[in-house]
Amino acid sequence: MTTPVIRVGVIGAGFVGSALLDLLLDPSRRDALEDAATASIEVVAVAVRDLTKLRPGIPSALLTDDAAALASSTDLDVLVEVAGGLEPTRTYIESALARGVSVVTANKALMAERGTALARLGHQHGADLFYEAAVGGAVPILRALRTSLAGERIERVMGIVNGTTNFILTQMTEQGSDYHAALAEAQARGYAEADPTADVEGYDAASKVLILASLAFGTELRDEQISRVGISGIRAVDVEFARRSGYVIKLLGVAERVGEHGLSRRVHPAMVPVGHPLAAVHGAMNAVFVEGAVSGPLMWLGQGAGGAPTATAVLGDVLDAVRNRVSGRHDVPFMVDDTLHRVPAGDLTSVFYLSLDVADQPGVLAAVASVFGRHRVSIQSMEQSGVGDEARLSFVTHRALTRDVDATIDELATLESVDSIGACVRVIDGGDQ
Ligand SMILES: NC(=O)c1ccc[n+]([C@@H]2O[C@H](COP(=O)([O-])OP(=O)(O)OC[C@H]3O[C@@H](n4cnc5c(N)ncnc54)[C@H](OP(=O)(O)O)[C@@H]3O)[C@@H](O)[C@H]2O)c1
Numbered sequence: 001m002t003t004p005v006i007r008v009g010v011i012g013a014g015f016v017g018s019a020l021l022d023l024l025l026d027p028s029r030r031d032a033l034e035d036a037a038t039a040s041i042e043v044v045a046v047a048v049r050d051l052t053k054l055r056p057g058i059p060s061a062l063l064t065d066d067a068a069a070l071a072s073s074t075d076l077d078v079l080v081e082v083a084g085g086l087e088p089t090r091t092y093i094e095s096a097l098a099r100g101v102s103v104v105t106a107n108k109a110l111m112a113e114r115g116t117a118l119a120r121l122g123h124q125h126g127a128d129l130f131y132e133a134a135v136g137g138a139v140p141i142l143r144a145l146r147t148s149l150a151g152e153r154i155e156r157v158m159g160i161v162n163g164t165t166n167f168i169l170t171q172m173t174e175q176g177s178d179y180h181a182a183l184a185e186a187q188a189r190g191y192a193e194a195d196p197t198a199d200v201e202g203y204d205a206a207s208k209v210l211i212l213a214s215l216a217f218g219t220e221l222r223d224e225q226i227s228r229v230g231i232s233g234i235r236a237v238d239v240e241f242a243r244r245s246g247y248v249i250k251l252l253g254v255a256e257r258v259g260e261h262g263l264s265r266r267v268h269p270a271m272v273p274v275g276h277p278l279a280a281v282h283g284a285m286n287a288v289f290v291e292g293a294v295s296g297p298l299m300w301l302g303q304g305a306g307g308a309p310t311a312t313a314v315l316g317d318v319l320d321a322v323r324n325r326v327s328g329r330h331d332v333p334f335m336v337d338d339t340l341h342r343v344p345a346g347d348l349t350s351v352f353y354l355s356l357d358v359a360d361q362p363g364v365l366a367a368v369a370s371v372f373g374r375h376r377v378s379i380q381s382m383e384q385s386g387v388g389d390e391a392r393l394s395f396v397t398h399r400a401l402t403r404d405v406d407a408t409i410d411e412l413a414t415l416e417s418v419d420s421i422g423a424c425v426r427v428i429d430g431g432d433q
Contacts, residue, residue: 006039006042008042009043009046012048012081012082016106025058041322046062047070049065078102078321080318081105085109089107115334120333128324135159135212136302136304138310154257156256157256159252159288162253166250168183202228202251212255217263218340219340229268245271249271251268262340262341271425287301346403349402354409364393365382399429
């Protein structure tokens with residue numbers, strides 16, 4: 001029997017694309033890939049922006065700067081998109097799917113914004129759309145949700161899905177660095193961009209939460225905003241308070257059921273008890289913690305970024321797409337569960353940690369405490385530290401409604417004796433919602 005040949009085009013030869021091509025074009029891997037794919041994989045073209053850049057390992061005959069032509073080629077079985085960005089990438093992917101060409105992408109931003117429509121387009125035309133590398137880099141969490149856990153009722157997904165922020169918070173925890181020094185260290189090591197906004201303000205994590213939730217709970221991937229708080233307000237004193245209290249601060253992406261028909265999706269820093277598996281996720285690593293009704297707790301851990309680790313996830317998708325091509329199978333259609341309604345972040349309850357810089361004068365504590373009381377937020381513990389300009393009050397509340405805590409903060413900000421509001425961080429205590 002002759003081995004089928006599957007033709008693969010790649011758009012992008014940057015960090016991820018070049019690492020993927022190293023794997024696909026390595027002659028010593030050819031037989032193993034052929035066995036795994038049940039076909040011979042022929043890379044037919046690699047589209048880039050700049051043809052003058054040196055690209056060791058990629059034969060120049062494969063290179064083109066006409067990505068549009070590659071995406072609309074009729075002589076292609078699988079298109080790999082590792083260029084990034086929303087446009088013209090979306091147009092390229094639509095063009096391929098509409099011709100029945102399966103697509104593999106690592107593009108979290110595009111999938112979070114357009115995933116359901118793209119998957120439906122592919123399904124309509126008998127093409128697969130795979131995007132494992134869009135969440136958690138090398139961590140195979142999407143495939144696990146899509147296949148192994150397809151029949152499980154997922155209660156909650158909590159992830160450390162942004163390596164940059166986890167690196168910064170780890171530096172703050174382990175080295176006692178302040179936020180700006182930790183960010184500068186992340187930039188020096190190539191973990192953070194010159195403009196770190198997408199990472200530190202939680203936008204990147206929010207895209208990943210949307211993608212995780214779509215597979216865990218059947219929500220649609222369309223242009224949607226979720227509640228998002230980043231880590232730029234976290235100070236060394238907050239990290240130190242957490243440490244003394246038996247917690248570590250992590251930026252969490254959370255998607256969870258609330259009651260029978262509610263769903264909350266959000267990104268925020270949280271104090272995680274040191275004994276929780278997510279507390280042990282250090283540096284730029286990623287992890288996703290899943291609680292299934294029957295399976296109980298499960299966790300995946302690994303490198304969430306980096307060209308080579310991410311390329312392994314892309315390669316896994318390429319092999320899946322190629323095998324499906326050969327067998328004529330297709331992935332299951334995108335499931336949407338219309339019965340779940342979105343629960344606003346304000347309706348959720350949690351224990352909160354809140355720190356305030358205050359004037360060092362009599363009566364401040366009473367004034368502050370009365371604001372908490374007016375908004376029905378009861379105080380579990382309070383710590384007073386520093387003197388003069390450094391005077392600070394740190395509170396841990398009892399379980400309270402987020403909207404009441406927000407109202408408390410708004411009113412505290414108007415007090416003359418409150419110089420500034422520091423971090424407000426949810427405390428994970430087991431019964432969180
Ligand atoms: N890097 C990671 O650790 C990581 C992890 C998970 C997911 N991802 C995702 O993977 C994708 C690629 O990331 P990356 O880090 O590899 O990016 P990158 O290093 O910036 O590489 C992008 C590549 O795409 C090419 N490109 C960009 N726009 C193009 C266009 N319009 N037409 C043709 N080629 C185009 C660029 O060409 P030139 O070389 O000519 O500039 C470059 O080769 C993104 O969606 C990213 O979010 C990355």
